[in-house]
Each structure stands twice: as C-alpha cells, then as structure tokens.
Amino acid sequence: MNNAYFEVKHPVNEPIKGYMPDAPETLALKEELQRQLEAFVEVPLIIAGQEVRTTHKEKIICPHDHQHVLGEYYIAGESELNLAIAAAEAARREWEHMPWEHRASIFLKAADLLTGKYRAKLAASCMLGQSKNPFQAEIDIICELADFLRFNPYYLQEIYKQQPLSTDGVWNRVEYRALDGFVAAITPFNFTSIGGNLCTAPAMAGNTVLWKPSSTAVLSNYYFMQILMEAGLPAGVINFLPCRGADFGKIVINHPKMAGFHFTGSTNVFNSIWSQVGQNIANYVTYPRLVGETGGKDFIFAHKSADVEALTSALVLGSFEYQGQKCSAASRAYLPASLWTEVKPRLEKAVAAVTMGDVCDFRNLMNAVIDRNSFNNIKNYVDYAKASPDAEVILGGGCDDSVGFFVEPTVILAKTPTFKTMVEEIFGPVLTIYVYPDAELEETLQACDTATVYGLTGAVFAQDRSAIIKIAEALDHAAGNFYINDKPTGAVVGQQPFGGSRASGTNDKAGSAVNLHRWISQRAIKEVLAPRTTTTYPYMTEK
Known part of the structure; x- marks a missing residue:
C-alpha cells in the first residue's frame, strides 16, 4: 500500500576512476x-x-x-x-x-x-x-x-x-x-x-x-x-x-x-x-x-590579459579530446595579436605532444573519427583550407584511413573571422584561429557573435574582471553554456545543465x-x- 511519502536522496556525481597503470x-x-x-x-x-x-x-x-x-x-x-x-x-x-x-x-x-x-x-x-x-x-x-x-x-x-x-x-x-x-x-x-x-x-x-x-x-x-x-x-x-x-x-x-x-x-x-x-x-x-x-560552432575568446598557459591547455583539450567530436568542442578561437607570439610556440609544442592511435593503447589522447563519411567530410575542410589564400594550415592536417579513420589534430590560421572553417560545423579535430588586432576588440566580439548560426558553448579567457564582464555581455546569446577561464567542454550533470539555442x-x-x-x-x-x-x-x- 502506498500511503507514505517516499524521498529520493539528493544524488552526488559518480566519482571518475583514474585508470592508472595496474589499477x-x-x-x-x-x-x-x-x-x-x-x-x-x-x-x-x-x-x-x-x-x-x-x-x-x-x-x-x-x-x-x-x-x-x-x-x-x-x-x-x-x-x-x-x-x-x-x-x-x-x-x-x-x-x-x-x-x-x-x-x-x-x-x-x-x-x-x-x-x-x-x-x-x-x-x-x-x-x-x-x-x-x-x-x-x-x-x-x-x-x-x-x-x-x-x-x-x-x-x-x-x-x-x-x-x-x-x-x-x-x-x-x-x-x-x-x-x-x-x-x-x-x-x-x-x-x-x-x-x-x-x-x-x-x-x-x-x-x-x-x-x-x-x-x-x-x-x-x-x-x-x-x-x-x-x-x-x-x-x-x-x-x-x-x-x-x-x-x-x-x-x-x-x-x-x-x-x-x-x-x-x-x-x-x-x-x-x-x-x-x-x-x-x-x-x-x-x-x-x-x-x-x-549543432555547434563553439568558441574560445581570449583577451590580452589571458593566462597564456591556461589558454593553450584549453585550446588543445577543448578542440582535440575525443577527436573534436563533442557538440561542445572548441572549433574556433579569437586571440589578440599581443598574445599570439606567446601562444603559438606553446600551442605547437602541445599539439606535437598529442598521441593518436589504437584505443587499447592507454597512452593515446586521440583515437579515430567515427566513420568514413566523417573522415571524408573533415578531410574536405582541411583540403579547402590548404588550397585557400585566406587561410594557412599551421599544424597537423594529415588524414590517413588506411587502417582506421585517423585525422591529425589540425590548427588553421584564418585571415578573416568569416573564413569557412570559422563558420561551419566540422565535427572533427580541427581548430581555426583568427588573430585580431588588440584595438579591434569590439569588432571581433561582434564577429564572434554573428559569424555562425549556432549558440551552444563558448569560453572567455581573461584575468581582467572588467574585460570578462564586457565579453560575457557581448556574447550573452552566443552560448547556452559559457565558461570563464576554462575550455568549453565537460558539462557535468547537476553542475552545468547543458544545451544551447539559436541553431543549436x-x-x-x-x-x-x-x-x-x-x-x-x-x-x-x-x-x-x-x-x-x-x-x-x-x-x-x-x-
């Protein structure tokens, strides 16, 4: 007989196991x-x-x-x-x-x-x-x-x-x-x-x-x-x-x-x-x-006051974990020219250290993209960037489907904030960066807000609190999940309710x-x- 009030206890998140060697x-x-x-x-x-x-x-x-x-x-x-x-x-x-x-x-x-x-x-x-x-x-x-x-x-x-x-x-x-x-x-x-x-x-x-x-x-x-x-x-x-x-x-x-x-x-x-x-x-x-x-075309927007090491970590992990096949994966970034000279060598070193291969090898950060259709789609975007005068593939770009559907972690440098790979969803390990003049912060925020039809996730990196407030307000409808000094992935049930609007x-x-x-x-x-x-x-x- 149901004549009492039953209560489910407040849950806690399931602890993540570390999978250390020999654990x-x-x-x-x-x-x-x-x-x-x-x-x-x-x-x-x-x-x-x-x-x-x-x-x-x-x-x-x-x-x-x-x-x-x-x-x-x-x-x-x-x-x-x-x-x-x-x-x-x-x-x-x-x-x-x-x-x-x-x-x-x-x-x-x-x-x-x-x-x-x-x-x-x-x-x-x-x-x-x-x-x-x-x-x-x-x-x-x-x-x-x-x-x-x-x-x-x-x-x-x-x-x-x-x-x-x-x-x-x-x-x-x-x-x-x-x-x-x-x-x-x-x-x-x-x-x-x-x-x-x-x-x-x-x-x-x-x-x-x-x-x-x-x-x-x-x-x-x-x-x-x-x-x-x-x-x-x-x-x-x-x-x-x-x-x-x-x-x-x-x-x-x-x-x-x-x-x-x-x-x-x-x-x-x-x-x-x-x-x-x-x-x-x-x-x-x-x-x-x-x-x-x-869909999503998720962004990282950096201010000149950003912590360079934290920013670099977010660019790599936010873009390349699970081969960029997360709805929330960072696929476009806006970096101030004053930071680019510091970020670029760190990014090159971090991407070079990314390991890719068989899932049974626990030393790998990246594995394969999901199927041949996805592989071909990603490759087409990379080839487009390679052939375009408006962009340069500065890291990665290799695609090999001889054994598995492997795409290298790829970084494209775009000359304009409206370049194709800054706008369209790719759903792969491809990050496009636009380096903006520091004096054009307002214009670049406008470009970030309007360049795509999506509004899923985004992140701001800055140490200047006023800048964080300004950027967050400018991009208030650009992301349903917004991150401050963190990568735009990894929402946790009960902590960051997940979802976006616009075409997301x-x-x-x-x-x-x-x-x-x-x-x-x-x-x-x-x-x-x-x-x-x-x-x-x-x-x-x-x-």
Missing part, C-alpha cells in the same frame, strides 16, 4: 577489451521486451581498425516500427500509473548495475565501437550516464512536490501526467550517456519510448538497454530500434500518437523533423513536444529539471470541500 579498473578494462575484440556480437531489436531479428543486418566495426568486425546489428523496417508503436501504446497506461517511486527504483538500480558489475563491459564497448580512450569512455558511458539515472529521479521528485495554493473550503492540487502518446528518441554516436538520457528521461516521467540509436553507437547502446531490462524495466516501455532514419520518420514521426520527440544530432535533421511535424500537425492527438540539442537547439537543459518538465502534462484539480447550494450572490440582496 584494478585498468586491469579489468584491458581484459574486457580483449574479450570483446575476440567475440562476435549479434544485436537484435528489442520490441515489447523481446528480441526481434530481421532480414537486414549491418556490421559493427572499430573506427580505429575498420577491418575489425565486432558484430552485426539488425535493422528495423516498417513492420517492426509499427509493432514497436503498438507495444509502446499497450504498455503506456500501466507504466504511467505505476507509482513514481517504483519507476524511479528501476533507473536507480540501473545506475548501480552500470557503475558496478557492468562498468568494464560498457566502457570497453564504448571504446571499441565509438573510438574513445579510457578517460573519455569513463566520463561518458559510466559517470555521466549514471548521473542522469540518479539526478533525474530526484528532479522529478522535486517537480512532483510543487503544488498550488488552496483557500478555505477548497483543496487545489496538481497531478503530473505523462504525455498523451509515446515519445520518439533519436540519439547520436558521440555520447552513449546522451543516448541513455534521451530515452530514459521521458520514461521516468511515465512515458513509453521508441528509441532509434545511432548506427555507429549500437553496441554500447544495446548493452545499456540490457541493463535497463535487468533492472526491471517493463516490456514495451522503451523499445530499441536501430533503423533507417527515413523509415523512422515515415512511420514513427508521422504517427498520430507521437506526443514528444527527444533528439540530439545535426541541425539539418532537427529542422527537417520540425518541418515534418508542422506539416502533419492536424493529424496528431496532441501537440508534440519537440526537444533538441543540435531548444535549450531544454539536459541534466536539469528543465528537461523533465517537457515530458509531463499537468492536470489541475479543484476539490470543493463544502459545495455551495445557492444560485445567488450577496450583492443581489439590494432592495
């Missing part, structure tokens, strides 16, 4: 990496809690060694997507009306499974399938994903506590319902934590979900789906559906019962989904909630209660304790 977690991870390299995994669809196989399959490869096949995954077609919609609808009522503390328990248990007995398995799958070093895998698939699973139930609890005022004789209250339909989730390759959050955040609030994982992150996403099932997730609540985007759009996005869309990916795809929903708006049972985090998304901050509000629908209830029995008002007694 227990290092030995366990290396053993698991070898095991997965020698195994062959078959990844099915999961619909209504059951494994489903189709006639269409694709290979799962290692980006750092594209001839090495880790396994295969099955691809959902129209019939399987329709089955998943039916499964989500069949599970919806019981899931929505399950006491919230029981829903929360499932995801809290999943966090403990993830950070406990499955830690090495999940980290290894992320490293091999998405080409991450052990630290990048740890902060993604272990720590951030566990944080989402622990903080979001707490945020929901705090939302559910919020109730309206009542007056004498009246009891007002609010119920927080799930949406009137299912939620569609399309998730990216670069963070398994995002994949896990995009499907679980709506589910925690009582929604059922159709989850389309990225084709280049299927393995780690599948292992997380297995953890959810082991934690007790009822059948049909989340349906795991690797598939073609066109099929997902045709069947799922167009379905009248789609009540929400949770997305991380390219701006172009989100724009097309938004347009599709608009064209189809009269056919939906309810107006769909559209939540998206999309709807800014429904992941890792905060704001995001959870999008997956609930209030019902306000007024109960009159002593109902009136008359049909007249006091003012009507005038004679």
Whole structure:
C-alpha cells in the first residue's frame, strides 16, 4: 500500500576512476577489451521486451581498425516500427500509473548495475565501437550516464512536490501526467550517456519510448538497454530500434500518437523533423513536444590579459579530446595579436605532444573519427583550407584511413573571422584561429557573435574582471553554456545543465529539471470541500 511519502536522496556525481597503470579498473578494462575484440556480437531489436531479428543486418566495426568486425546489428523496417508503436501504446497506461517511486527504483538500480558489475563491459564497448580512450569512455558511458539515472529521479521528485495554493473550503492540487502518446528518441554516436538520457528521461516521467540509436553507437547502446531490462524495466516501455532514419520518420514521426520527440544530432535533421511535424500537425492527438540539442560552432575568446598557459591547455583539450567530436568542442578561437607570439610556440609544442592511435593503447589522447563519411567530410575542410589564400594550415592536417579513420589534430590560421572553417560545423579535430588586432576588440566580439548560426558553448579567457564582464555581455546569446577561464567542454550533470539555442537547439537543459518538465502534462484539480447550494450572490440582496 502506498500511503507514505517516499524521498529520493539528493544524488552526488559518480566519482571518475583514474585508470592508472595496474589499477584494478585498468586491469579489468584491458581484459574486457580483449574479450570483446575476440567475440562476435549479434544485436537484435528489442520490441515489447523481446528480441526481434530481421532480414537486414549491418556490421559493427572499430573506427580505429575498420577491418575489425565486432558484430552485426539488425535493422528495423516498417513492420517492426509499427509493432514497436503498438507495444509502446499497450504498455503506456500501466507504466504511467505505476507509482513514481517504483519507476524511479528501476533507473536507480540501473545506475548501480552500470557503475558496478557492468562498468568494464560498457566502457570497453564504448571504446571499441565509438573510438574513445579510457578517460573519455569513463566520463561518458559510466559517470555521466549514471548521473542522469540518479539526478533525474530526484528532479522529478522535486517537480512532483510543487503544488498550488488552496483557500478555505477548497483543496487545489496538481497531478503530473505523462504525455498523451509515446515519445520518439533519436540519439547520436558521440555520447552513449546522451543516448541513455534521451530515452530514459521521458520514461521516468511515465512515458513509453521508441528509441532509434545511432548506427555507429549500437553496441554500447544495446548493452545499456540490457541493463535497463535487468533492472526491471517493463516490456514495451522503451523499445530499441536501430533503423533507417527515413523509415523512422515515415512511420514513427508521422504517427498520430507521437506526443514528444527527444533528439540530439545535426541541425539539418532537427529542422527537417520540425518541418515534418508542422506539416502533419492536424493529424496528431496532441501537440508534440519537440526537444533538441543540435549543432555547434563553439568558441574560445581570449583577451590580452589571458593566462597564456591556461589558454593553450584549453585550446588543445577543448578542440582535440575525443577527436573534436563533442557538440561542445572548441572549433574556433579569437586571440589578440599581443598574445599570439606567446601562444603559438606553446600551442605547437602541445599539439606535437598529442598521441593518436589504437584505443587499447592507454597512452593515446586521440583515437579515430567515427566513420568514413566523417573522415571524408573533415578531410574536405582541411583540403579547402590548404588550397585557400585566406587561410594557412599551421599544424597537423594529415588524414590517413588506411587502417582506421585517423585525422591529425589540425590548427588553421584564418585571415578573416568569416573564413569557412570559422563558420561551419566540422565535427572533427580541427581548430581555426583568427588573430585580431588588440584595438579591434569590439569588432571581433561582434564577429564572434554573428559569424555562425549556432549558440551552444563558448569560453572567455581573461584575468581582467572588467574585460570578462564586457565579453560575457557581448556574447550573452552566443552560448547556452559559457565558461570563464576554462575550455568549453565537460558539462557535468547537476553542475552545468547543458544545451544551447539559436541553431543549436531548444535549450531544454539536459541534466536539469528543465528537461523533465517537457515530458509531463499537468492536470489541475479543484476539490470543493463544502459545495455551495445557492444560485445567488450577496450583492443581489439590494432592495
């Protein structure tokens, strides 16, 4: 009997393991990496809690060694997507009306499974399938994903506590319902934590979900789906559906019962989904909630008072960790001419020290970019810069796909703040620097603010407090996450809620209660304790 108030304790962030040589977690991870390299995994669809196989399959490869096949995954077609919609609808009522503390328990248990007995398995799958070093895998698939699973139930609890005022004789209250339909989730390759959050955040609030994982992150996403099932997730609540985007759009996005869309990916795809929903708006049972985090062209803006060593560190780590494939990665920088002579040699030395190669070699900072399409796209930008009279590739620029999809950490020096690689999203280890005359600070701030359509992350480096205030005000809409004397990457759940606006998304901050509000629908209830029995008002007694 649920006749008591249950409370989720305030969570703390999952501690990051160091993976030092011969540490227990290092030995366990290396053993698991070898095991997965020698195994062959078959990844099915999961619909209504059951494994489903189709006639269409694709290979799962290692980006750092594209001839090495880790396994295969099955691809959902129209019939399987329709089955998943039916499964989500069949599970919806019981899931929505399950006491919230029981829903929360499932995801809290999943966090403990993830950070406990499955830690090495999940980290290894992320490293091999998405080409991450052990630290990048740890902060993604272990720590951030566990944080989402622990903080979001707490945020929901705090939302559910919020109730309206009542007056004498009246009891007002609010119920927080799930949406009137299912939620569609399309998730990216670069963070398994995002994949896990995009499907679980709506589910925690009582929604059922159709989850389309990225084709280049299927393995780690599948292992997380297995953890959810082991934690007790009822059948049909989340349906795991690797598939073609066109099929997902045709069947799922167009379905009248789609009540929400949770997305991380390219701006172009989100724009097309938004347009599709608009064209189809009269056919939906309810107006769909559209939540998206999309592209970015993230900046570092330095003032002449900046600490040169801190600035150099941010330029390298902010641009080249995980091969620049973070939504928040620094890809453009504005440096004053008075600092450039100090920054350049330090930058050259730091970039020269960056190691790149196999994920199983824990000495490497960088690994491979995700696939051939990404490799070719990045190479095209680098070749464009090499051939342009308006830019110079001053560091790196090498691209080699003979074994894996490797792109060297690359620094381009642009002659104008509107050069192509200062404006367009590349999503690779390419940093473009514009060196501005110190006297043109105002003009350069204007260029930084207006050069791109994006508004995701950005950073200012300065020791002069007045300069920090001035730059922050000038760039107030240029970044949804703004950093002072730090690189523009590494947002932590519960500490820096993540998201941007402009063409970077709807800014429904992941890792905060704001995001959870999008997956609930209030019902306000007024109960009159002593109902009136008359049909007249006091003012009507005038004679």
